[in-house]
Amino acid sequence: MAAQKPRTGDGPLEVTKEGRGMVLRLPVEGGGRLVIEISPDEAKDLQDTLAAALA
Numbered sequence: 584m585a586a587q588k589p590r591t592g593d594g595p596l597e598v599t600k601e602g603r604g605m606v607l608r609l610p611v612e613g614g615g616r617l618v619i620e621i622s623p624d625e626a627k628d629l630q631d632t633l634a635a636a637l638a
Contacts, residue, residue, distance in 0.1 A: 598626075
């Protein structure tokens with residue numbers, strides 16, 4: 584039986600490198616976090632898209 588971890592609410596925005604990819608944990612409205620695994624190329628594309636949106 585797998586150990587269950589308690590849900591800890593929103594938490595901070597964070598990105599961790601795991602293996603060849605990166606894991607993005609994004610707090611969402613209403614509680615919890617959206618967890619997405621992305622490649623370094625996808626992370627670069629996301630960075631470029633966000634920079635363009637903020638300009």
